[in-house]
Amino acid sequence: MRWLMDGHDVVLRDAVFDLMASSELFHLKKVGEQLYVGPDYNEPFHVQREMTMKRIFFLRDKGLFKGWLTDNGQEVAYKKLAIQETFGIFDHSLAIKNGVHFQLWGGAIQFLGTKRHHDKWLQATEDYVVKGCFAMTELGHGSNVRGIETVTTYDSSTQEFIINTPCESAQKYWIGGAAEHATHTVVFSQLHINGRSEGVHAFIAQVRDDQGRICSGVRIADCGHKIGLNGVDNGRLWFDNLRIPRENLLNSVADVTEEGLYVSSIKEPEQRFGAFMAPLTGGRVTIAVGAIFQAKLGLQTAIRYALTRRAFSLSPNEPEVLLLDYPSHQRRLLPLLAKTYAMSFAANDLKDVYVKRTPSDAKIIHVLSSGYKAMFFMAQIFEHSRSVVKLVVDRV
Ligand SMILES: Cc1cc2nc3c(=O)[nH]c(=O)nc-3n(C[C@H](O)[C@H](O)[C@H](O)COP(=O)(O)OP(=O)(O)OC[C@H]3O[C@@H](n4cnc5c(N)ncnc54)[C@H](O)[C@@H]3O)c2cc1C
Structure with missing residues (x-):
């Protein structure tokens, strides 16, 4: 199995x-x-x-x-x-x-x-010689990445980009790895060239040196204790006119010439924005699949317990009844078990499509991974945990 x-x-x-x-x-x-x-x-x-x-x-x-x-x-x-x-x-x-x-x-x-x-x-x-993080989300904008407020401009006299956090809502927020360990980050930012906004672009910035000291032009704060996932150091980042080399623009989609001219093979800003969201796909697939393993862990604990614990005899001379022999217990756990099997097979299918993908699969992968992420994650958080908690509360 x-x-x-x-x-x-x-x-x-x-x-x-x-x-x-x-x-x-x-x-x-x-x-x-x-x-x-x-x-x-x-x-x-x-x-x-x-x-x-x-x-x-x-x-x-x-x-x-x-x-x-x-x-x-x-x-x-x-x-x-x-x-x-x-x-x-x-x-x-x-x-x-x-x-x-x-x-x-x-x-x-x-x-x-x-x-x-x-x-x-x-x-x-x-080799983990550099430790990377990914600074997309801001305090003011999460799901709506297009609305982020970090601004990057270009200085052709030094051939550098200048990354700036113009207001408090533009601080990068929840960034995994930023609080303690990351040496570098990908910064998502609006690119302003010659007074014209070219939309969201991605840049590489160093945030700590190899001794772990925060670089000048960067401020970092800790998101602190969370209700879970405390082994990850989520942090907040501000950029105070941080200068980075021109080469640090991730330029597969668009580039800025030494003289400061914006060039892109994708003319349509909408399509350009879609191309910049590509790195999120792999993460979305693994988050969707990973949720199923959390569901399996919770169910394994609950079912194993229900197959060991006995409570109340039907008559004085009979052994006590196994928890899983109670219909109320079965009705709570077994549909979730069945659902977890189904989610597992769906996830394997998604992984096959993702690993063997060709360019024409991009849309179906986007649709499946987004749908499954919401479905598997919510199933795990709300249905599984609610039912397992309810079982315990029922018993008490
Ligand atoms: C533990 C953790 C780690 C993270 N790590 C990183 C990281 O490393 N890098 C990074 O860049 N970000 C990271 N994030 C941020 C994460 O990507 C954002 O939390 C996420 O994008 C949602 O943004 P938000 O929190 O601002 O919520 P919002 O976008 O403000 O959404 C709030 C609520 O509104 C709903 N909503 C939003 N838009 C719509 C809509 N159009 N239709 C219907 N409902 C809508 C949402 O579903 C949600 O319930 C992390 C977050 C957490 C919690």
Whole structure:
């Protein structure tokens, strides 16, 4: 059944889990001979963040991320998905922190950059020589990316772009990796050239030096403790007329010449904006798929408990009844179990379309990943957790 549900790389998934279990970095506790593998959610959030980073470096040193950005083959693409899903079972923070670095920062360089960016950044990202984040969302604009207020202008006398946060609502907000670890970020910003707005574009900016000190022209604040995902350091970013080289514009869609002339092969601003959203697709696919593994974890706990715990006998001489033999219990858990199977198969289908994609698949991938993300995520958050919580409340 696991071969069917996981769909691919089952042996690899087990090997990755064994690798994690082999290191103390992944141990929660040992009781007698029983070893518990898992994160400690009771640690302060700074400790949880440091543990996530140490775990990533351990996995990097074991060669787990080899080829993630430099090999575009389908085999690596499936492996990446399997490994990210295994990380998600261990701890959502591990999957998200690594996903932001590889899929958002790395994906932006892959999809929005050209050879000069690929040569400079992809291997360094794969090796975690640079730690990347992805600064799109602002305090004032989230879903509506087109409305972001960060402004970038060009100075032809020095051939530099100047990135500025013009008001408080333009601060970059919720940026994963920004609060403590990131050295670089992709900044999404309005590009103003010769007084004309050319819409949202993406730029590479360094935010910390190799000693972890914040660069001048950048301010960073911490989003602090969250109700979950505390192993990820989400932060806020402001740019005070930060100057970056002209080459740091990710220019697969549009470019600015040395003299300050705006050039783009895509004339229609609407289509240009769509092209800039490309790096979000990989993340959307993995977030949709990842939600199913969270649902599986919750259901596994609830169902296993219901198959062990007994409560009340029907008559004095009979054993107590298993929780899962109560129809009320079955009615709450089993439809969710069935739904999780269905979501699993749908997710495998989406992954196949995504990994084997051709340019003409872009629309269907966008539609499926957006729909599944909303459906799987909401199913997991609202239906599963509500039912499992309700079961506990019913019992009390
Ligand atoms: C833990 C975490 C990590 C994050 N990491 C990053 C990161 O690394 N980089 C980054 O750039 N961003 C990051 N984000 C930000 C995330 O991308 C935004 O939260 C998201 O885009 C939504 O934007 P918003 O929070 O401003 O909500 P809003 O856009 O203000 O939406 C508010 C509500 O209105 C609804 N809504 C909005 N528009 C519509 C519409 N047209 N029709 C119907 N309903 C609508 C939304 O569904 C939502 O319920 C992160 C967020 C979180 C919570």
